[in-house]
Amino acid sequence: MKKLRMMESNFLTLEDGCNKYLDNCRARNLREGTINHYRQSYLQFYKFFGKDMKVSDIDESEYQKYVVWLRTTLHNDVSINAYLRDFITTMHFLMNEGYLPFFRMQAIKVDRTAVETYSEEELYTLLKKPNIKKCSFTEYQSWVMTNFLFSTAVRQRSLMNIRIKDLDFENNLVNVTVTKNRKSLIVPFNDTLGHILKEFLKYRQYKTTDDFLFCNAFGQQLVKSTCYYMLYNYNKRRGVETTGIHRYRHTFAKQWILNGGNVVSLSKILGHSSLQITQNYVNLLVSEVSKEVAAINLLDKFSEKKKITMENRKR
Secondary structure (H helix, E strand, O other), X not given: OOOOOOOOOOOOEHHHHHHHHHHHHHHOXXXXXXXXXXXXXXXXXXXXXXXXXXXXXXXXXXXXXXXXXXXXXXXXXXXXXXXXXXXXXXXXXXXXXXXXXXXXXXXXXOOOOOOOOOOHHHHHHHOOOOOOOOOOHHHHHHHHHHHHHHHHXXXXXXXXXXXXXXXXXXXOEEEEOOOOOOOOEEEEOOHHHHHHXXXXXXXXXXXXXXXXXXXXXXXXXXXXXXXXXXHHHHHHXXXXXXXXXXXXXXXXXXXXXXXXXXXXXXXXXXXXXXXXXHHHHHHOOHHHHHHHHHHOOHHHHHOOOOOOOOOOOOO
């Protein structure tokens, strides 16, 4: 006969189980943004299963029903997979804790889509310097941020947390202290961006070098929404309908490859934890790069200009 265990599996609700996993995330010191991401995913869980459903009642059959429900509710495979991965991660935690037996769960297959980038025409438009004598500080700073994003390929969170003291003008380097993998990153920048930043600091009106490089209208640190809408309005005013901060990162990678940059250096600049991640990233750009390859036909360039006639030899 099986011994009784001190386990509340029969009474643990899905909401309680999800909260236990969030507590585990906090114990592992995960970022608050990651925890909030799980919270948003759990709203989908509750819509289908209900908050009060017993965790012990969830099995492979229920999981498959959830997959079907997501596919009929949402029409984006990437979003569906994101919810499924969060569900699988949470359930695996509860399985390891003994709240429900192990069963097989698998995300759906997703076709990779091409990475969206800014076109060269859009870049010329967005990188054109505004008239400093006539523009507002917000417009001017948006232009500087645009140049910074395209030149360094940093993520939005990294951008908002760069302080003035992180800039090393002597060596043209920026110390990126807040990154996705929590490892500080040294990113080089060119002389052009260096001149842009030096000029910008004359108008920034900062008190100490501990101040953040980019700020809101009151000189305080940018928040995610303010940062996005500043660039959104900037793009709109210049007639560029597409807006995406991460799009600059994609664009940087594409231009790097097209201009002969190697993957190893790109990996270091992007701050990827492995070369394989960068290679997968570059693979998504192949459809765009292939257009450039088709336009530059190397075989035609080096082929013989003379016409060769094939004549049969008489024996």
